[in-house]
Amino acid sequence: MHRYAILLLLAPLIVAVVHARVTADDFIRLPSDKLDSVAVEDDSLGTRWAVLLAGSNGYWNYRHQADVCHAYQILKKGGVKDENIVVFMYDDIANNEENPRPGVIINSPDGDDVYHGVPKDYTGEDVTVDNFFAVLLGNKSAVKGGSGKVVSSGPNDHIFVYYTDHGGPGVLGMPTNPYMYANDLIEVLKKKHASGTYKSMVFYLEACESGSIFEGLLPEGLNIYATTASGPDENSWGTYCPGDYPSPPPEYDTCLGDLYSVAWMEDCDVHNLRTETIRQQYHLVKERTSNGNAYYGSHVMQYGDLQLSNDEVYLYLGANPKNQNFTFVDGKPSTSRSSSFSSKAVNQRDADLLHFWHKYRKAPEGSVRKMESAKQFAEAMSHRMHIDSSIKLVENLLFPMESKLLPPAPAGQPLVHDWDCLKTFVRSFETHCGSLSQYGMKHMRTIANFCNAGITKDQMTEASSQACPTFPSNSWSSLTNGFSS
Numbered sequence: 001m002h003r004y005a006i007l008l009l010l011a012p013l014i015v016a017v018v019h020a021r022v023t024a025d026d027f028i029r030l031p032s033d034k035l036d037s038v039a040v041e042d043d044s045l046g047t048r049w050a051v052l053l054a055g056s057n058g059y060w061n062y063r064h065q066a067d068v069c070h071a072y073q074i075l076k077k078g079g080v081k082d083e084n085i086v087v088f089m090y091d092d093i094a095n096n097e098e099n100p101r102p103g104v105i106i107n108s109p110d111g112d113d114v115y116h117g118v119p120k121d122y123t124g125e126d127v128t129v130d131n132f133f134a135v136l137l138g139n140k141s142a143v144k145g146g147s148g149k150v151v152s153s154g155p156n157d158h159i160f161v162y163y164t165d166h167g168g169p170g171v172l173g174m175p176t177n178p179y180m181y182a183n184d185l186i187e188v189l190k191k192k193h194a195s196g197t198y199k200s201m202v203f204y205l206e207a208c209e210s211g212s213i214f215e216g217l218l219p220e221g222l223n224i225y226a227t228t229a230s231g232p233d234e235n236s237w238g239t240y241c242p243g244d245y246p247s248p249p250p251e252y253d254t255c256l257g258d259l260y261s262v263a264w265m266e267d268c269d270v271h272n273l274r275t276e277t278i279r280q281q282y283h284l285v286k287e288r289t290s291n292g293n294a295y296y297g298s299h300v301m302q303y304g305d306l307q308l309s310n311d312e313v314y315l316y317l318g319a320n321p322k323n324q325n326f327t328f329v330d331g332k333p334s335t336s337r338s339s340s341f342s343s344k345a346v347n348q349r350d351a352d353l354l355h356f357w358h359k360y361r362k363a364p365e366g367s368v369r370k371m372e373s374a375k376q377f378a379e380a381m382s383h384r385m386h387i388d389s390s391i392k393l394v395e396n397l398l399f400p401m402e403s404k405l406l407p408p409a410p411a412g413q414p415l416v417h418d419w420d421c422l423k424t425f426v427r428s429f430e431t432h433c434g435s436l437s438q439y440g441m442k443h444m445r446t447i448a449n450f451c452n453a454g455i456t457k458d459q460m461t462e463a464s465s466q467a468c469p470t471f472p473s474n475s476w477s478s479l480t481n482g483f484s485s
C-alpha cells in the first residue's frame with residue numbers, strides 16, 4: 001500500500017496551509033472607559049445562568065471540551081451555582097485511551113485539571129441541537145435524555161452562553177447530526193426574548209466563520225450581546241498545539257485550547273471581574289486573538305446590543321474573590337499578561353490532521369499504532385479531497401459558463417435568504433456525495449450561493465447525482481452519519 005507515501009506527500013501541504021495566513025492590519029484601541037463600578041448587592045442582580053457547549057467529539061478535538069471545562073471552572077470560582085450551569089459535552093476525552101493523563105483534562109500547557117466537578121448534563125448522543133434549544137428556552141418537556149437541567153430563568157436574570165466548535169458559514173457543528181443553522185439559533189433567541197425570561201444575555205462563540213452566525217442576523221433590541229472568534233469569512237484557530245510555541249507537554253498529540261477561547265478565559269482567570277467590563281475584555285481578547293496581527297490570528301467581532309458591553313463581566317460570570325486586587329488603572333490592566341502574549345496557532349480545520357500526523361510520527365516503526373494513524377490521516381485527507389472536488393464538480397455542472405466562484409453575500413448581509421433552500425441543498429449533496437463533516441462545512445457559502453442564484457432543488461439533485469455517481473461507502477457516508485441538515 002502507498003499509505004506512507006501519501007502521508008509524506010501530504011505533510012508539506014498541512015504545513016503550507018498552517019502557514020498561509022497573514023492577517024490584515026487591525027488597529028487595537030485600548031479600553032478607555034472609566035471605571036466607577038459600585039458594588040451592587042447580589043439580590044438585585046437576579047440569577048446568573050450559563051450554558052456551555054462543546055460541539056465536537058474525538059480526541060483530535062480535545063481542545064473544545066477542554067475549553068468548556070475551563071469555562072465551568074471560571075463560573076464555579078465566580079460563585080455561580082451548578083444548578084444554574086448547563087454543560088453540553090460529548091465526554092469522550094478524559095477517559096479516552098489516547099489521553100496521557102487519564103481522568104484529567106488541561107486547557108493550557110502548565111494548566112491544572114479542569115475536568116473535575118464538571119456537571120455532565122448532556123453528554124454523548126444527548127448533545128443535540130434540539131436539546132440545546134430546549135435548554136435555552138427553559139422547556140423541560142422538550143428535552144430528550146440528559147440531566148433535564150434547563151435555563152429556568154426569570155425576567156431579572158442574566159444568561160451567559162459559550163459555544164466552541166468547528167463551524168462554517170451559517171452553521172455550527174455538533175457531535176451529532178444535524179448541525180446548528182444560524183437562522184434556527186436566531187429564532188430561538190428571539191423566542192427566548194419574547195418569553196420575557198431574561199434581562200440580558202452575553203454569547204461568546206468560537207468557530208470558523210463564527211461571525212456569519214450573527215452578521216446581518218442578530219437584531220438589536222433582544223438585549224443580547226455576542227462576540228465571535230472570527231469574522232464571517234475567517235477561520236478560527238486552535239492553540240497550544242504540538243510543535244507550536246507554547247506547546248503542550250510532549251505526551252500530548254493534540255491542541256489543548258482555542259485561541260479566542262483561551263484569550264477570554266485566561267483573562268477571566270486573573271482579572272477582577274467585578275471591575276472589568278465586557279468591553280474591556282473584548283478589546284483584550286481581540287488583541288490577543290489577532291495574535292500580533294502577524295500569523296495565525298482572527299478578528300474578534302461583536303454583534304447585537306453593544307451597550308451591554310458596559311456591564312461588568314461579573315454580572316454574567318461572577319467573580320473569583322482571589323482576583324480582587326487585579327484591577328484596571330486608567331482603563332488598562334495593572335499587569336498585562338494577555339496583551340504581550342503571542343503564539344503560533346493551528347487552523348481549526350487542520351487540527352485533526354495535525355493530531356494524526358503527530359500520532360504517526362511518534363508511533364514506533366512497524367507498530368499497529370503507526371498503521372492506524374497512517375490510515376486515519378489518509379482517510380481524512382481523501383475525504384477532504386472527495387468533498388472539495390465534488391463541490392467543485394457540482395458548481396461546474398450548475399454554472400458551466402462561469403469561470404469563477406459566485407460573489408459572496410455583501411458585508412452585513414446574511415449568508416443566504418432562504419435557509420430552507422440551503423438545508424435542502426445540503427441534504428441533496430450529502431445524499432449523493434456523503435457527509436460534509438467538520439471539514440466540509442467550509443463549503444456552506446458555495447451551497448448558499450447556489451440558493452441565492454436561484455438554482456432549483458431538481459437542478460441541485462441532478463448535479464449532485466452526476467457529480468457523485470457512486471455512493472461513498474466509507475465511514476463518511478451519510479448512510480452511517482445521517483445528514484447535517
Ligand SMILES: *[C@@H]1O[C@H](CO)[C@@H](O)[C@H](O)[C@H]1NC(C)=O
Nearest residue numbers: 134137138139140141142143
Ligand atoms: C415545549 O416543547 C414542547 C415539545 O416540543 C412543545 O409542545 C411546547 O409547546 C413547548 N413549550 C413552550 C412553552 O414553548
Ligand SMILES: *[C@@H]1O[C@H](CO)[C@@H](O)[C@H](O)[C@H]1NC(C)=O
Nearest residue numbers: 320321322323324325326327
Ligand atoms: C487585596 O489587598 C488587600 C489590601 O492590601 C488585602 O488585605 C487583601 O488580602 C488582598 N486580597 C487578596 C485576595 O489578595
